[in-house]
Amino acid sequence: MSQVTMTVNGKEMSGDAEGRTLLSQFLRETLGLTGTHVGCDTSQCGACVVHVDGVAVKACTMLAMEAEGTSVDTIEGQAAPDGTLNALQQAFQDHHGLQCGFCTPGMIMSAADLLKNNPQPTEAEVRHHLEGNICRCTGYHNIVKAILAASGQDVSSIAAE
Amino acid sequence: MYNFDFEKPSTIADAVSALSAEDAQALGGGQTLLPTMKQRLASPSKLVSLKGIAEMQGICTGDDGALCIGGATTHADVAAGAGAYPGLAALAGGIGDPAVRARGTIGGSLANNDPSACYPAGALASGATFVTNAREIAADDYFQGMFTTALDEGEILTEVRFPVPEASNYQKFEQPASRFALVGVFVAKYADGVRVAVTGASEEGVFRWTEAEAALSGNFSANAIADMTPGEDGMISDLHGTAAYRAHLVGVLTRRAVTAAG
Numbered sequence: 001m002s003q004v005t006m007t008v009n010g011k012e013m014s015g016d017a018e019g020r021t022l023l024s025q026f027l028r029e030t031l032g033l034t035g036t037h038v039g040c041d042t043s044q045c046g047a048c049v050v051h052v053d054g055v056a057v058k059a060c061t062m063l064a065m066e067a068e069g070t071s072v073d074t075i076e077g078q079a080a081p082d083g084t085l086n087a088l089q090q091a092f093q094d095h096h097g098l099q100c101g102f103c104t105p106g107m108i109m110s111a112a113d114l115l116k117n118n119p120q121p122t123e124a125e126v127r128h129h130l131e132g133n134i135c136r137c138t139g140y141h142n143i144v145k146a147i148l149a150a151s152g153q154d155v156s157s158i159a160a161e
Numbered sequence: 162m163y164n165f166d167f168e169k170p171s172t173i174a175d176a177v178s179a180l181s182a183e184d185a186q187a188l189g190g191g192q193t194l195l196p197t198m199k200q201r202l203a204s205p206s207k208l209v210s211l212k213g214i215a216e217m218q219g220i221c222t223g224d225d226g227a228l229c230i231g232g233a234t235t236h237a238d239v240a241a242g243a244g245a246y247p248g249l250a251a252l253a254g255g256i257g258d259p260a261v262r263a264r265g266t267i268g269g270s271l272a273n274n275d276p277s278a279c280y281p282a283g284a285l286a287s288g289a290t291f292v293t294n295a296r297e298i299a300a301d302d303y304f305q306g307m308f309t310t311a312l313d314e315g316e317i318l319t320e321v322r323f324p325v326p327e328a329s330n331y332q333k334f335e336q337p338a339s340r341f342a343l344v345g346v347f348v349a350k351y352a353d354g355v356r357v358a359v360t361g362a363s364e365e366g367v368f369r370w371t372e373a374e375a376a377l378s379g380n381f382s383a384n385a386i387a388d389m390t391p392g393e394d395g396m397i398s399d400l401h402g403t404a405a406y407r408a409h410l411v412g413v414l415t416r417r418a419v420t421a422a423g
Contacts, residue, residue: 042196058264110260
């Protein structure tokens with residue numbers, strides 16, 4: 001066991017980790033931040049996407065020790081301290097971008113990564129960017145719609161399917 | 162996965178020394194190695210992360226005009242930073258998904274030499290030079306079959322040098338579940354000839370399709386290889402595609418790559 005320290009959602013946090021402790025496991029089990037979901041544990045599904053030093057990564061396929069000294073952002077840090085949802089989260093609610101909600105933390109974190117680098121993506125760019133995020137409920141349509149809406153684009157002409 | 166010791170050295174020399182431990186294994190981005198370890202198909206005693214080595218990061222242009230890419234450079238950084246070699250940048254930008262590209266490294270991919278990975282096709286078609294802590298290896302000597310390379314135990318791929326072609330293109334027929342290439346073909350046209358490398362198809366791993374190379378070196382157009390298909394002997398056959406199907410794809414994708422390269 002060694003101690004690992006990282007800044008999580010703006011706050012410095014430490015905990016013990018083995019070599020094999022995954023970042024997803026460290027966040028959930030050591031720090032108690034269970035918003036980061038583990039869907040497949042094989043880096044296919046994207047439910048565990050978090051940002052490490054501002055870049056979206058799959059927390060189930062990164063060692064906690066590799067995150068030593070980094071700045072990690074998770075779904076818990078997205079809403080304002082008073083619980084007000086950020087624009088992306090609100091858009092997911094407004095446009096029904098989730099059903100069971102299991103994939104949603106990863107969807108939000110991947111979408112945030114996209115909008116940071118490409119503030120007005122096309123529908124095709126959104127779908128392409130979500131290649132590594134799997135949703136088994138929605139058929140993606142409302143997720144894409146929510147992300148386009150969060151980017152400030154008019155989605156009224158996109159029919160619900 | 163089984164537990165292991167973890168080290169993150171900041172120089173190549175320290176990494177080489179850390180890797181001298183028995184059953185130690187270098188860790189690039191871990192996008193293949195960690196899932197492999199979770200399945201207990203690999204159980205190194207120690208992982209030596211190469212991510213902390215500054216001299217293995219980044220892209221530059223060498224004196225001979227070749228694009229030099231540090232072994233620990235991520236796919237995302239190659240996609241964004243290899244503008245001097247657009248075919249290679251596009252290949253890097255098509256690997257996996259955005260989060261995988263943010264972690265996975267060129268050195269990790271080439272050291273692993275997965276028979277369906279994209280980079281081996283790009284590196285072999287480019288006649289790249291593989292620079293390690295000990296020596297330089299030509300691409301034609303580097304790839305030695307599925308998951309096998311010329312790298313010795315504990316040898317680190319520190320940099321890969323890509324001669325920049327006049328024209329190039331990579332065509333990948335994606336296996337939609339894994340996002341690896343069911344078949345991928347990289348075509349690179351140099352002043353002294355055309356090189357065609359195929360990934361995903363052969364049981365021997367990445368290979369050069371020399372018959373197509375000869376035809377394309379004389380006439381760089383899809384017509385020059387219009388009816389050409391490699392033999393299906395030795396092609397991979399699995400639930401995703403038969404050997405004959407893969408052989409067919411090699412022909413189709415090579416023609417598409419030549420047309421797209423222009």
